[in-house]
Amino acid sequence: MAKADIAAGVGELLSEYLEQHGLELYRVTYKKEGSGWVLRVILDKPADAETEYVSIDECEETTRYLSDRLDETDLIDRAYNLEVSSPGLDRELIHESDFTRFAGREVEIKTYGQINGSKYFEGILAGKADGVVSVDTAAGRLEIPEDKISKINLAVVF
Numbered sequence: 119m120a121k122a123d124i125a126a127g128v129g130e131l132l133s134e135y136l137e138q139h140g141l142e143l144y145r146v147t148y149k150k151e152g153s154g155w156v157l158r159v160i161l162d163k164p165a166d167a168e169t170e171y172v173s174i175d176e177c178e179e180t181t182r183y184l185s186d187r188l189d190e191t192d193l194i195d196r197a198y199n200l201e202v203s204s205p206g207l208d209r210e211l212i213h214e215s216d217f218t219r220f221a222g223r224e225v226e227i228k229t230y231g232q233i234n235g236s237k238y239f240e241g242i243l244a245g246k247a248d249g250v251v252s253v254d255t256a257a258g259r260l261e262i263p264e265d266k267i268s269k270i271n272l273a274v275v276f
Contacts, residue, residue, distance in 0.1 A: 124148045124194060128159060131187045132180070140167060141176060144205050145212065148198070155198040159184065160205055165219045172204035208271045217246035224273040225253060229266050240273060 125146040132143060144162035148155065161172045161180060181202040188194065211217060211225070220243055227239040239262070241255035249264045 124157070127191075127193045128157070128184070128188075131191065131193070132159070132184060135180070135183055136161070139176065139180075140164065141172065141180070144209075148194070155194075155196060157188075157194065157198050157200050159200070159202045161202065162205055165215065171207075177202045177204065207274045211243075211270045211272070214246070217243065217251065220272060221245045224275055226271050226273045227251070227253065227262065227267055228269045229262065230268050231266065233262060233266065234260075 125148060128146045129143055136143060140163065142162045142164055144160040145158075146160070147158045149158075150156075159180070161177065163170060163172060181200060184202065185200055188200070208226075209216075211220060223243055225241065225243045227241075229237050229239070231237065233239075239253060239255060239260060241253035241260065244252035244254055244259065246252070246264070251262050251264060251267060251270065253260050253262065
């Protein structure tokens with residue numbers, strides 16, 4: 119079965135469960151790592167949830183539920199490791215809604231090529247419009263076309 123089909127199948131298996139438990143599916147990946155395969159499921163909380171972060175208990179309960187459903191449906195026909203986690207404090211911004219939800223938060227951006235002599239930027243996320251991410255840096259407002267960004271994460275601030 120194709121990787122995309124597995125990801126979609128996992129989404130279907132989890133949709134009702136996640137809704138009932140106040141969780142969302144952030145990302146599903148299924149890929150070969152080393153000598154084995156890994157099904158990685160990342161959970162999130164809705165933007166309007168009481169708490170911003172997914173707990174270890176929520177990951178554990180979802181793992182048990184999903185593992186049982188995967189065994190019942192036989193969705194994946196080879197051996198694999200199942201990992202269920204949260205996006206973490208330094209979550210990657212991947213969904214369009216992330217750029218609105220986390221506006222005003224500090225981010226770290228890596229670009230494919232140099233922009234103004236650098237490939238790494240830190241600043242406060244102002245938002246995203248028309249494929250351009252706006253960040254307020256110490257040097258002023260920086261606007262980076264989305265296709266130039268290799269990765270954008272929330273910064274972990276202590």
